[in-house]
Amino acid sequence: MPTQNEMTIDERRKYVKLMEPRYRKAKRKERSQLLSEMEQVSKLHRKHLIRLLNGESLDRKKRRTPRSRTYGLEVEGVVLRVWESLDYICAERLTPSLVQMAQHLARFGSVVLTAEVESQLATISCATVQRLLRKNRARKGRLPRKGPHRANQVTKGVPMGRIPWNTPDPGHFETDLVHHGGESASGEYGDTLQLIDVATGWSERVMLLGRGQLAMERAFTQVLERLPFAVKELHPDNGTEFFNAHLVRFWKERVSGVTLSGSRPYQKNDNRNVEQKNDTLVRHYFGELRLDTAEQIAAGNALYERMWLYYNLFQPVMHRARKNRRG
Numbered sequence: 639m640p641t642q643n644e645m646t647i648d649e650r651r652k653y654v655k656l657m658e659p660r661y662r663k664a665k666r667k668e669r670s671q672l673l674s675e676m677e678q679v680s681k682l683h684r685k686h687l688i689r690l691l692n693g694e695s696l697d698r699k700k701r702r703t704p705r706s707r708t709y710g711l712e713v714e715g716v717v718l719r720v721w722e723s724l725d726y727i728c729a730e731r732l733t734p735s736l737v738q739m740a741q742h743l744a745r746f747g748s749v750v751l752t753a754e755v756e757s758q759l760a761t762i763s764c765a766t767v768q769r770l771l772r773k774n775r776a777r778k779g780r781l782p783r784k785g786p787h788r789a790n791q792v793t794k795g796v797p798m799g800r801i802p803w804n805t806p807d808p809g810h811f812e813t814d815l816v817h818h819g820g821e822s823a824s825g826e827y828g829d830t831l832q833l834i835d836v837a838t839g840w841s842e843r844v845m846l847l848g849r850g851q852l853a854m855e856r857a858f859t860q861v862l863e864r865l866p867f868a869v870k871e872l873h874p875d876n877g878t879e880f881f882n883a884h885l886v887r888f889w890k891e892r893v894s895g896v897t898l899s900g901s902r903p904y905q906k907n908d909n910r911n912v913e914q915k916n917d918t919l920v921r922h923y924f925g926e927l928r929l930d931t932a933e934q935i936a937a938g939n940a941l942y943e944r945m946w947l948y949y950n951l952f953q954p955v956m957h958r959a960r961k962n963r964r965g
Contacts (some may be wrong), residue, residue, distance in 0.1 A: 640826040647698070650680045654687065655696050709766065712756050716740050716749050717770055723748070729768040736762065758887060792881045798900045800908040801836045801873050803958055808837045809870035812912040815849065816920045820928025828929035828938065830920050831857045833872075839955035840866075841915055843945065845938035847930070851884040860884075862893065864946075871897045875909060919945065 643790060645653065654676065661672050674798040677684050719731055720739045736759045744751035801810045811833040818828040826848045842865065844857040862869065872889070873882035881900065889896050901908035923945075929938060 645680060647852065650682060651696055651698060653680055654682075656692055658691060658696065661691050709758055709762060712750070712752070712755050713762070714921050716751065716755055716759065717762075717767060718747050719743060720775055721771060726959055729764050729771055732771075733762065733764045733767050736760075736767075759893070786846065792886055793876060793900060796881070796898055796900050798902045798908075799909075800901070800905075801899070803836070803869065803961075805837050805869065808835050808840065808867045810836045811842075811869060811872055812836060812909045813872055813874040813880065814909055814912045814916060815877070816926065818845075818924060818929040820926060826930060828935050830914060830924075830938070830942075831861075832912055833861060834915050836911060837957075839911075839957065840950055841946075843917060843919065843942045845929075845935050845942060847935045848880045849930065851882075854879065854885060855888050858888070859892075869893060869896055871899060873899045873901070873909065875901045876903065906947060 657672060659678055661669060664672055673687055676682070676687050679897055680687070682690075717732075720736055720743065721727070723739065723743060724732060724735065733906070737756060740749055740751050740756065740759055743749045801812060813831070813833050816830040816832060817823075818830065828845055828847055829849055829894065831844045831846060831854070834840070842861045844860050846853040846857045872880075879885075881898075886898070889898065906913060924938070924943065929935065
């Protein structure tokens with residue numbers, strides 16, 4: 639196995655290929671000098687270089703006969719048992735620990751360790767261990783993973799896309815949650831529920847502690863009680879804080895005629911209006927601070943009450959009138 643400063647076999651062949659045109663054009667004396675140079679750089683024997691340069695092709699030929707197996711089933715069994723006992727770590731971490739861990743397992747009768755197997759474990763390379771693990775990784779039983787059949791059932795049948803920019807009627811809201819967890823997402827912390835009406839630019843914000851069912855329902859109830867017009871469509875992202883059985887039932891029982899729609903996966907621009915206001919109307923005021931006490935949530939809602947009056951009743955709103963496509 640080449641060291642860090644030595645060429646690999648492929649690198650040597652590539653180097654010889656680059657030198658071949660010069661070797662073909664050179665005269666006898668210059669060829670001798672080029673061979674000395676190639677011998678020094680590639681560490682290949684002079685006669686071997688001459689055979690390569692005079693051969694039909696410099697491409698490596700595929701092995702015709704398979705290489706005989708160096709490490710038998712006994713070694714493979716011990717490697718796999720050690721791999722299992724170390725929680726299926728990678729080959730780079732596993733290889734240096736093989737002998738020590740195999741000796742430890744042999745003392746408890748988990749593996750049979752002969753002198754021959756132990757000597758082979760001491761000389762086995764990391765690349766060989768990688769091949770053994772790759773071959774057996776597919777056979778190893780895995781924990782059940784979520785698949786399409788276990789996806790969020792609530793989102794099935796919910797149309798995905800974006801609310802058109804030229805929607806004429808008020809009541810079509812883009813919705814999002816802004817987290818106030820600071821540098822850590824552990825524990826319970828504050829969130830801002832924000833709704834932006836696409837047609838009018840009307841904005842609603844409520845700060846809540848946590849994202850549980852009761853907190854989300856109280857926040858939506860507060861928004862519904864002070865809205866000057868009815869909610870016709872709610873368009874959040876695909877988070878489970880919005881699409882869950884409790885909130886879907888809340889909207890069906892509390893408000894009739896509300897359409898739920900969702901954003902397409904990885905298409906942040908589907909919620910373009912509320913994403914913009916998350917920055918200008920939430921992050922500009924609270925930054926990246928962690929808010930996790932009832933007093934902080936109450937102070938945040940007191941600020942939002944003033945912002946509700948200022949931004950909805952006194953601030954002018956820009957709205958796109960038309961689109962012109964060029965090209």
